[in-house]
Amino acid sequence: MILGRVVGNVVSTMKKKELDKYKLFLIESLHPKLGKNREVFVALDLVGAGIGDCVLVVKGSQAQHVFQEKTPADAAIVGIVDTVNTIDPKIF
Amino acid sequence: MILGRVVGNVVSTMKKKELDKYKLFLIESLHPKLGKNREVFVALDLVGAGIGDCVLVVKGSQAQHVFQEKTPADAAIVGIVDTVNTIDPKIF
Amino acid sequence: MILGRVVGNVVSTMKKKELDKYKLFLIESLHPKLGKNREVFVALDLVGAGIGDCVLVVKGSQAQHVFQEKTPADAAIVGIVDTVNTIDPKIF
Amino acid sequence: MILGRVVGNVVSTMKKKELDKYKLFLIESLHPKLGKNREVFVALDLVGAGIGDCVLVVKGSQAQHVFQEKTPADAAIVGIVDTVNTIDPKIF
Amino acid sequence: MILGRVVGNVVSTMKKKELDKYKLFLIESLHPKLGKNREVFVALDLVGAGIGDCVLVVKGSQAQHVFQEKTPADAAIVGIVDTVNTIDPKIF
Numbered sequence: 237m238i239l240g241r242v243v244g245n246v247v248s249t250m251k252k253k254e255l256d257k258y259k260l261f262l263i264e265s266l267h268p269k270l271g272k273n274r275e276v277f278v279a280l281d282l283v284g285a286g287i288g289d290c291v292l293v294v295k296g297s298q299a300q301h302v303f304q305e306k307t308p309a310d311a312a313i314v315g316i317v318d319t320v321n322t323i324d325p326k327i328f
Numbered sequence: 329m330i331l332g333r334v335v336g337n338v339v340s341t342m343k344k345k346e347l348d349k350y351k352l353f354l355i356e357s358l359h360p361k362l363g364k365n366r367e368v369f370v371a372l373d374l375v376g377a378g379i380g381d382c383v384l385v386v387k388g389s390q391a392q393h394v395f396q397e398k399t400p401a402d403a404a405i406v407g408i409v410d411t412v413n414t415i416d417p418k419i420f
Numbered sequence: 421m422i423l424g425r426v427v428g429n430v431v432s433t434m435k436k437k438e439l440d441k442y443k444l445f446l447i448e449s450l451h452p453k454l455g456k457n458r459e460v461f462v463a464l465d466l467v468g469a470g471i472g473d474c475v476l477v478v479k480g481s482q483a484q485h486v487f488q489e490k491t492p493a494d495a496a497i498v499g500i501v502d503t504v505n506t507i508d509p510k511i512f
Numbered sequence: 513m514i515l516g517r518v519v520g521n522v523v524s525t526m527k528k529k530e531l532d533k534y535k536l537f538l539i540e541s542l543h544p545k546l547g548k549n550r551e552v553f554v555a556l557d558l559v560g561a562g563i564g565d566c567v568l569v570v571k572g573s574q575a576q577h578v579f580q581e582k583t584p585a586d587a588a589i590v591g592i593v594d595t596v597n598t599i600d601p602k603i604f
Numbered sequence: 605m606i607l608g609r610v611v612g613n614v615v616s617t618m619k620k621k622e623l624d625k626y627k628l629f630l631i632e633s634l635h636p637k638l639g640k641n642r643e644v645f646v647a648l649d650l651v652g653a654g655i656g657d658c659v660l661v662v663k664g665s666q667a668q669h670v671f672q673e674k675t676p677a678d679a680a681i682v683g684i685v686d687t688v689n690t691i692d693p694k695i696f
Contacts, residue, residue, distance in 0.1 A: 237554040237586060239522065239538075244414030246331065248384055250375050251407030252394060260384070260407075262331075262414060267552050276359050276419060278329040278384060283526050287415055292524055292536070292554060297389040297481070297573045297665070298586040302528060306393040308386045308406045310329060314584045315527030315536075322520030322538060323563055327552060336506030338423065340476055342467050343499030344486060352476070352499075354423075354506060368451050368511060370421040370476060379507055389481040389573070389665070398485040400478045400498045402421060428690030430607065432660055434651050435683030436670060444660070444683075446607075446690060460635050460695060462605040462660060471691055481573070481665045490669040492662045492682045494605060513646040513678060515614065515630075543644050559618050568616055568628070568646060573665045574678040578620060590676045591619030591628075598612030598630060599655055603644060 238275075238293045239266040239317065242285055246278055254307045261285065261313065263293060279311035290317040330367075330385045331358040331409065334377055338370055346399045353377065353405065355385060371403035382409040422459075422477045423450040423501065426469055430462055438491045445469065445497065447477060463495035474501040514551075514569045515542040515593065518561055522554055530583045537561065537589065539569060555587035566593040606643075606661045607634040607685065610653055614646055622675045629653065629681065631661060647679035658685040 244262035248255075258280040265275040279293050282302045292315035294302070299312040336354035340347075350372040357367040371385050374394045384407035386394070391404040428446035432439075442464040449459040463477050466486045476499035478486070483496040520538035524531075534556040541551040558578045561567050568591035570578070575588040612630035616623075626648040633643040647661050650670045660683035662670070667680040 237536075239552075239554060243416060243419050244412060246384065246412050247410045248407035249410055251384065252374065254393070255406065260329075262412065262419070264419060276331075278331060282528065292522065292527065294584045294586050296586050298576060298584060300390060300393075301530070301576075301582040301584045308390060308393045308404065310386050310388050310390040312584065314531065315524035318523045318525055320520060320522050320538065324519060327519050327538070327540060335508060335511050336504060338476065338499075338504050339502045340499035341502055343476065344466065346485070347498065352421075354504065354511070356511060368423075370423060392482060392485075400482060400485045400496065402478050402480050402482040427692060427695050428688060430660065430688050431686045432683035433686055435660065436650065438669070439682060444605075446688060446695070448695060460607075462607060484666060484669075492666060492669045492680065494662050494664050494666040513628075515644075515646060558620065568614065568619065570676045570678050572678050574668060574676060577622070577668075577674040577676040588676065590623065591616035594615045594617055596612060596614050596630065600611060603611050603630070603632060 238295060239320065240264055240291055240293050241266055242287050242289045242291060244287065252308050254305065255309065266290065277311055279313050280309045281313045283313055283316055285313050285316050291315065292317055330387060331412065332356055332383055332385050333358055334379050334381045334383060344400050346397065347401065358382065369403055371405050372401045373405045375405055375408055377405050377408050383407065384409055422479060423504065424448055424475055424477050425450055426471050426473045426475060428471065436492050438489065439493065450474065461495055463497050464493045465497045467497055467500055469497050469500050475499065476501055514571060515596065516540055516567055516569050517542055518563050518565045518567060520563065528584050530581065531585065542566065553587055555589050556585045557589045559589055559592055561589050561592050567591065568593055606663060607688065608632055608659055608661050609634055610655050610657045610659060612655065620676050622673065623677065634658065645679055647681050648677045649681045651681055651684055653681050653684050659683065660685055
């Protein structure tokens, strides 16, 4: 999974109906070393995250396991992160 | 999902028949920080997008959920984006 | 899907038998901006492409939809490209 | 699969319940040449790994094969590495 | 698929039992242009490859088609390469 921060949201009225009941959050991946090349993508929210939250995101077909029906989405927020403990502060 | 812009289309007469009924749009991913290394790929259109539109694209096997039959395509446009709201204008 | 050019072929006598009936083409992804970092990979040909052709390639598990049986291949040529129209010539 | 080192752990109380019974380890991919751009991601532990261990990680939908039930996770530790033997020390 | 070279092997006694019957080979992707950023990963051997061999590797869930049972592996060697013919020697 990817650690990321919710940095915004996307509004799309003309979209596949299966996406209607989810918030479309803009996520910036948290990778200190990648600096300006951090990945920016859109994920559906499944745990009630909010703007600014540090989150855990599952990507690809494994994201399907959080949806009740077949959903055309390849990224889903599956956790809100409380703390990240690392042996090397330079990593995070 | 990826945010991208429809920047063109691809014409291919000799292709797998399952692709015939779809427009093949050329998408450039919208990632301000990646600058010139932005990803360019081809996606099938499922929502009536047009050239210049900012769109939401699902990639990989999760794209299969928008097709009625087994379709050899790994990217599909699933939404036309109205607005992107971010906490940091440098992100978008 | 990825736009690429057929730049060669690969000969492999000791390989999984499910691959025997396909040509193994070497593909260089067409991405003007990536310059020297273009991706080079191997795809099976399903549409009769030839060396030098510009082609449309599906990758990952969605490639399975073009094979009649379970095939250990993660990239398949699904179209020969006639033209690419873009709003910005610098993109292609 | 990816070779990585367990460099920390992630604490997330608000998460999908299917993740509750697993440790969420922070993994830094071991790729000497990528230097500072090494990938950092989160994987579930299936073999009793610990902080500092060199581990073998499976990613994507193939990770599902280690879980008893449908689990929204796209990376799992499937081995603790004893030794890596290479023909060229510069590789590892 | 990816062209790579077998550059070593990985020893892991504490691992998922489904992996026990396979050699864990260390593969360096053959991509002349990527220079030092070449990808290094671990693949299971299905065709009797050896150290130094140039090999064809399938990645992701399509790798599952070479295994008899559900196997937590996302990369498998599916061919030993005899020759690579290209129209432009700088590519390979």
